[in-house]
Amino acid sequence: MTDAVLTLPDGSALITMGFVRGAVGIRGWVKIGSDTEYLDSLLDYGTWYLIKGKQRVEIEVETGKVVNNKELQVKFAGCDDRNQAELWQGYTIAIARADFEETEDGEYYWTDLIGMSVINKEGIVLGNVHSLLQTGAHDVLVIRGGEHGEKLIPFIEHFVGEVNLEAKTIEVEWGLDY
Template identity: 80%
Template sequence: MPDGGELIIMGFIRGAVGVKGWVKIGSHTEYLDSLLDYPTWYLIKDQQRVEAVLETGKVLNNKELQVKFEDCDTRDQAEAWQGYTIAVPRADFVETEEGEYYWTDLIGMSVINHEQVVLGSVHSLLQTGAHDVLVVRGEHGEKLIPFVEAFVGEVDMNAKTIQVEWGLDY
């Protein structure tokens, strides 16, 4: 892994496709083709971690991502990758626009309401279609807070805090 940076899990290899070394991907990204932005992936399974370089990739019918790695030219070689987790270095992520955040950066941040009560920390996020939802867990139980301007104020990446308009009794 480059420079000891953090690897972020982005998906997994579902299996082989065809006979020329292609694999189909289960992606954890918002857009299927987002993984194609990263030319080098780290494939992880059990205690093994292998660097794989993308040769090419495509999205079929807006439903399935398929890729071919360099030096993977047969179905047998492709089948060997099934079950591997796909990770990329966090340092390789593209900078976000103002007010946009990668979910991985929000997880673990402290959530503090307008009364300066710590509601807990971000455990995960949910995608509902209308908007994303923060899943916050702490001593006050679990809170589901819509990640919209009406409820979420300042997100301080340096202090690792999110200010929210959310009461304890919500």
């Protein structure tokens, strides 16, 4: 999934990271569809923003668990029965970008790469990062919007040079005929 960026009234970014699939059990728990690399990554954040249409609700996660290594379930504070839990079905889950942990050198959140301009060593703009693909071996940048057509560039040191988050540019070793 391509991360969608929303904003809070103060202008800070919210990053969509999943959705509420529906209620589970009778004690207010919900099933979560997570768009994170690890199923339980959303549990690193105590405050979630639930969004549906023009509605946006800030909610505290009381507790959560991974069931059978394949399903994330959470209980929101104040949500104590199935009827309350069912009301959250279909809401998108967003996390404040400011709550993300700092990355190590050479590590990037996908959401920070989306929209960056990609320029090859010859100074030719190939387009902008539209999304990323996870292939198992390595991530792949999906580049669109340039006059040279869509490009798929492996996000590995051999092809990717400087990533400048401030300038929003990525320098790559990638020819027009690749």
